[in-house]
Amino acid sequence: DGLQKDFGEDRVIDTPLAESGIVGTAVGLAMRGYRPVCEIQFDGFVYPAYDQIVSQVAKLHFRSMGRVPMPIVxxxxxxxxxxxxxxHSESPEGYFVHTAGLKVVACSNPVDAYHMIQQAIASDDPVxxxxxxxxxxxKADLDEFAQPPPLFSSRVIRRGRDVTVLAYGPMVKTCLEAATAAAEEEKQIELIDLRSLSPLDMGPVLDSVRKTGRVVVVxxxxxxxxxGSELAARIQEQCFYSLEAPVVRVCGFDTPYPPSRVEDDYLPGLDRVLDGVDRVLAY
Structure with a gap:
């Protein structure tokens, strides 16, 4: 049904729930000149495919001296x-950001999802x-013909002068809500949607930090x-003399993801983000 009905079984392949096989098949297709897009059903199911992703997807292009491309999404x-x-609720991006040879991106809204997936498919690098x-x-209104920003770029989505907040994926909306709440107390948050996690586009980040002098990473x-650790390190390496306070991280805890009945206590929410903003402003 769905995509398979619209595009045919030759282009949309239904597979067993074997993530290593899904990614391994994509590697073979890429070696034959295709641009495969594989879907892992949930974040916590990706680990059986980690060997294929790290050993093959990330390295074959380098191992073959560029002769074997890996345009896989x-x-x-x-x-x-x-x-x-x-x-079903994990955030494993750190494993892949740390893997040389991969590009890693995270969309935060429907419009970015539409444009970024097309850009990722067009990329000659594994994404x-x-x-x-x-x-x-x-849902969102979409201009299909609009020129999107480059795939591997960050973007300032709210201007402010007091605190720089860096976020990506689902936390962007939470931080937008925090910025609205902070504005009621005359605290101006400049919010940056990172979008690309590897490579990091630090230009807009550093420009913002030099303006505000205070940073919260969520x-x-x-x-x-x-x-957040990598962002804090790069900011202090390149903007140390612009900082008015240590970089504050508002993140998940160092525990396995909890049962759903207590996940609201685990996830960074509005109150925790605002507390982080207050901490850097009070320093």
């Missing part, structure tokens, strides 16, 4: 907030495409060695 729904059971599952039912993944 691996779609991974990620993040919590849907009241799901184990293995891990993270999709925030609790945003799947959102993501669902556990705090230790998460993307």
């Amino acid at each position: 691996i779609r991974i729904p990620f993040g919590g907030g849907i009241g799901a059971v184990e293995h 891990v495409f993270f999709e925030p599952k609790r945003r799947y039912h959102e 993501h669902e993944a556990p705090i230790t060695l998460g993307l």
